[in-house]
Amino acid sequence: MAKIIYLDNAATTQTDSKVLGKMLPSFTKEYGNASSSHFFGKQARESIEKAREIIAKKLNSSPEEIxxxxxxxxxxNLALKGLFFNSRNRELGKNHIITTKIExxxxxxxxxxxxxxxxxxTYLDVDNQGLVNPKEIVSAITPSTLVVSIIxxxxxxxxxxxxxxxGKICKKKGVYFHIDACQSFTKTPIDVKKHNLDLVTIxxxxxxxxxxxxxxxxxxxxxxEALLNGGGHERGLRSGTENTSGVIGFGEAVRISKTQDINKIQKLRDYFIKQLLKIEKTKINGSLKNRLANNINLSFGDIEGEAISSHLENFGIVISTGSACASHTLKKSHVLKAIGCNDLEINSSIRISLSKYNTKTHVDYFIKKLKPVVKTLRQMSPYATT
Ligand SMILES: Cc1ncc(COP(=O)(O)O)c(C=O)c1O
Structure with missing residues (x-):
């Protein structure tokens, strides 16, 4: 097979060699249990606390809050179930969760x-760009609202x-604000104080x-409330021997994350979008202005995204045709549905997600291979009009 051009970084990313290098000693030499009181344990504890500090700093929080x-x-799960069960145990009568249809x-x-x-x-609607209207959040909040959870x-x-x-709305109304920042962490600033955040998933x-x-x-x-009962690790909120190697790797990944990389990715994304839109009948899904630096979601209208993806795979190009986490279910994307895409637009969609390892050469190669694939598929498509 040709050299791999990996463009599915929203699904997962290549582990940075610096991250791997930082993790390795925790498997081979410094493999103590962070709860042990001997020096081996203390070594592991120190590494975990260092990572916690790095991550806390990135969010402008205190380490104890991670x-x-x-x-x-x-x-x-911990955020929503933990809040809900705590509220129920205290009989606060706060059992209302506000979220969106695109989570x-x-x-x-x-x-x-x-x-x-x-x-x-309450599952809030979004507009055709995928944006939640903050006014709708205000209207949805009732005296029983516990938390607003937004991706x-x-x-x-x-x-x-x-x-x-x-965040301002939630603070004013006295409800918890949780964000799912798995895709946005380190790609866009998150300041838990400035943004009035109570819980952040990363x-x-x-x-x-x-x-x-x-x-x-x-x-x-x-x-x-904790969801796991056990030895009381992580301030009693997440029992279980710490994943020392994983935590060390997480800390290192955050430490080496750079705004320059994100700026470079965004520039490449904009160049990529420009080239893709030159292909007839293509349409970008989602907001062009308020968008993750590495994301492109595109509909071709009259050909199957799955067919495009498998043809590109023959050239070593890896993309996704929706949310990778959900693709095994083969259900139509609830996100594209929520922004008003019709069935043809949904079926003909692909997701390209970039990382710091992608280059202009990758983009040019992709476009070169994509054009004849689209042409061939359109010649066979019952939906194509030209
Ligand atoms: C927005 C978002 N939330 C949550 C998750 C789940 O994260 P994990 O794979 O670490 O369980 C993902 C991963 O696909 C994601 O993209």
Whole structure:
């Protein structure tokens, strides 16, 4: 097979060699349990606390407010279930969650499950660019509202929400504000104080860190219940022997993240979009202005995204045709549906997501290979009009 051109970085990223290098001693030499009181344990504890400090600094939080988890899915579960059960235990009568129709499945399925436990959930609409109207959040808040949970940067269409404005609303109304920042962390500034955030979900594998590790920022004073009972690790909020290697890798991935890389990716994305739009009948999904630096979501209108993807695979090009996390279910993208795409637009969509390892040569190669693929598929398509 040809050399791989990996353009599915919203699904996961290549682990940076610096990250791997930093992690290796924790497998081979410094493999103590961070809870052990001997020097081996203390060594591991120190490494974990160093990573916690790096991550806390990036969010402008205190290290004590960072709880390590197994990833974005667990952090999102802990945020919503933890708040809900704490509120229920204290009989506060706050059982209302406000979220959107374009969340990642781990939020939507947690909400569906919580509805069975007695939660009331409002799933807000978004406009045709994927933006939530902050005024609709104001209208949705009732005396029983516990939390507003919003995806900051959408994993499919890349739309970035105005978290500053939503944070102000939540603070004024006295409701918790949680963001799922798995796609946006290190790509766009997150300041938990400036943005009035109570809970923030992040993970490592989207930012050139290892898989299976994430964190939840929980603002001091937030009343939340643990989901796992055990040895009381992570301030009693996440029992279980710490994933020392993963946490070290997460910290290093954050430490080496650079604004210059993001600026470079964004420039490449804009060049890429320009080339893609030269192809007849292509349409970008999501907001062009408020968009993750590395995301392109595109519809071709009359040919299958899956067919485009498998043809490109023959040339070593790897993309996605929707949310990779959900693609095994083969269901139509709920995000594209929510922004008003019709079935043809949904079926003909592809997602390209860039990383710091991509270059203009990759983009030019992609376009060169894509054009004849589109032409051939259109000649065979029953929907093509030309
Ligand atoms: C927006 C968003 N939230 C949550 C997740 C889940 O994260 P993890 O794979 O670390 O469980 C993902 C990963 O695809 C994501 O993109």
């Amino acid at each position: 709880i390590f988890t197994s990833g974005g899915t667990e952090s999102n 990642h499945d781990c939020i939507l399925n947690t909400c569906k499950w919580l509805e069975k436990q007695g939660a009331k959930v 900051q940067g959408n994993n499919e269409i890349g739309t970035l929400q105005d978290i500053k404005e939503i 993970n490592a594998h989207k930012i050139h860190g290892p898989k299976g590790v994430g964190a939840l920022f929980i603002k001091k004073g937030t009343k939340i």
